[in-house]
Amino acid sequence: MMKTQPVQKNETIEVEIIDLTHEGLGVGKVDGYPLFIENSLPGEKVKILVLKAGTKFGYGKVLERLTDSPDRVMLTDESLLRTGIAPLQHMTYEAQLLFKQKQVEKVLEKISKMPDVPVLPTVGMVNPVGYRNKAQIPVRKVAGQIETGFYRKNSHDLIPIKDFHIQDPAIDQAIVVIRDILARFNVKIYDEKGHVGNLRHIIIRRGHYSHQMMVVLVTRTGKIFKHEQITEEILKELPEVVSIIQNINPDKTNVILGKESKLLYGKDHIEDQLLGKTYQISAPSFYQVNTEQTEFMYQTAMDFAGLSKDDIIIDAYCGIGTIGLSMADRVNHVYGVEIVKEAIDDAKINAFNNSIENVTFKTGSAEKVMKKWKESSIDPTVLVVDPPRKGLTEPFIETAIEMQPERIIYISCNPATLARDLKLFASNYEVKKVQPIDLFPQTHHVESVTLLQRK
Numbered sequence: 001m002m003k004t005q006p007v008q009k010n011e012t013i014e015v016e017i018i019d020l021t022h023e024g025l026g027v028g029k030v031d032g033y034p035l036f037i038e039n040s041l042p043g044e045k046v047k048i049l050v051l052k053a054g055t056k057f058g059y060g061k062v063l064e065r066l067t068d069s070p071d072r073v074m075l076t077d078e079s080l081l082r083t084g085i086a087p088l089q090h091m092t093y094e095a096q097l098l099f100k101q102k103q104v105e106k107v108l109e110k111i112s113k114m115p116d117v118p119v120l121p122t123v124g125m126v127n128p129v130g131y132r133n134k135a136q137i138p139v140r141k142v143a144g145q146i147e148t149g150f151y152r153k154n155s156h157d158l159i160p161i162k163d164f165h166i167q168d169p170a171i172d173q174a175i176v177v178i179r180d181i182l183a184r185f186n187v188k189i190y191d192e193k194g195h196v197g198n199l200r201h202i203i204i205r206r207g208h209y210s211h212q213m214m215v216v217l218v219t220r221t222g223k224i225f226k227h228e229q230i231t232e233e234i235l236k237e238l239p240e241v242v243s244i245i246q247n248i249n250p251d252k253t254n255v256i257l258g259k260e261s262k263l264l265y266g267k268d269h270i271e272d273q274l275l276g277k278t279y280q281i282s283a284p285s286f287y288q289v290n291t292e293q294t295e296f297m298y299q300t301a302m303d304f305a306g307l308s309k310d311d312i313i314i315d316a317y318c319g320i321g322t323i324g325l326s327m328a329d330r331v332n333h334v335y336g337v338e339i340v341k342e343a344i345d346d347a348k349i350n351a352f353n354n355s356i357e358n359v360t361f362k363t364g365s366a367e368k369v370m371k372k373w374k375e376s377s378i379d380p381t382v383l384v385v386d387p388p389r390k391g392l393t394e395p396f397i398e399t400a401i402e403m404q405p406e407r408i409i410y411i412s413c414n415p416a417t418l419a420r421d422l423k424l425f426a427s428n429y430e431v432k433k434v435q436p437i438d439l440f441p442q443t444h445h446v447e448s449v450t451l452l453q454r455k
């Protein structure tokens with residue numbers, strides 16, 4: 001028999017918010033039944049409309065806020081919440097930082113059963129807006145007009161947005177400039193429903209220090225409009241642009257980039273600096289989106305690693321080599337592994353351009369290459385891992401433990417997989433401390449650096 005929920009869809013009720021989910025939604029309970037409610041904070045009493053009432057939980061929308069939390073700041077732009085661009089924008093920055101520290105503590109306690117690990121206060125930004133050095137913006141026709149913006153949460157309806165709040169304002173401006181150029185040339189815009197039209201996304205990367213800009217136009221077909229004139233106009237209006245690329249994505253998919261790319265203008269990469277070293281970054285390569293906080297994060301990783309001239313470092317999931325190359329001057333040798341070939345090509349050039357010779361970069365999956373390194377008796381003293389959201393794999397962790405590095409630095413962008421993986425290290429490594437660092441202000445994303453010491 002189906003259990004009936006204490007609330008029904010379309011019902012209006014009053015509820016008190018008692019908690020926040022990891023995504024920053026307020027949690028209110030009716031007879032123990034949880035309702036997740038956007039734009040509500042613990043302690044607040046709200047009148048809501050029940051949007052959805054599933055068997056185990058439901059969703060509600062605030063109709064009226066009856067009390068305000070002291071952690072609330074007034075919203076400057078509702079669409080940043082509705083699109084999920086800045087889901088914590090209604091919280092004071094102090095409250096955001098505390099929320100992230102608690103989030104890490106919570107998962108370490110729940111998933112890894114490590115209630116005693118010191119989780120340090122989250123290190124935030126002085127000015128926690130306008131930090132993103134990269135934007136991937138869908139382009140659609142809305143009411144006959146070419147618009148750039150972002151999708152409404154859980155949908156593909158585009159909400160036009162000009163001020164993205166968390167992006168480098170020069171990128172926001174460039175998007176509008178390019179949008180207007182495309183409109184002037186009457187470029188066919190992609191229509192998702194019919195899978196027709198051409199231009200799908202504008203991607204922009206801008207070096208935080210260098211101000212070099214890369215523009216990627218993602219199209220459905222290989223045909224590209226009057227690209228010579230368009231390129232000329234872009235260069236005229238955006239003198240920072242050093243690279244224009246067309247990427248072709250013919251598929252009906254949510255994945256933004258396709259496999260094929262054509263260089264329309266300039267170089268196939270931009271350059272930027274981190275901790276005084278210069279890096280080239282190609283379009284398919286990963287690059288941390290918050291440059292200022294990344295420098296702090298790498299510095300933290302180096303401090304935790306306690307580097308010395310005898311150290312052999314493995315930088316797993318190394319991207320364009322930035323962590324290992326930041327460490328190289330202070331150690332004996334660095335080995336880096338990364339699955340994206342273009343990123344390893346960048347890493348090798350980055351080593352050369354910075355006159356660093358004590359590094360070896362390999363393309364491949366981290367778990368396979370680690371195994372090979374183990375078989376060829378490479379003996380790391382420090383292992384740095386910086387995996388994507390899904391975290392490490394069990395075979396990787398097994399090999400890592402067999403290699404017996406003195407210290408492991410685990411850089412994580414997902415506390416849940418971090419906690420899961422720390423459990424697997426637990427019989428051989430002690431978790432000394434975790435430093436959350438706010439790489440993504442105004443969003444619910446939590447980055448952290450963890451120091452593990454061999455027992």
Ligand code: SAH
Nearest residue numbers: 286317318319338339340365366386387388
């Ligand atoms: N440490 C780098 C990159 C971190 S992002 C920096 O700070 O910039 C994670 C990287 O892991 C990405 O570059 C991604 O391409 C790579 N990656 C994903 N899966 C991988 C795997 N199985 N093996 C090796 N690298 C992988």
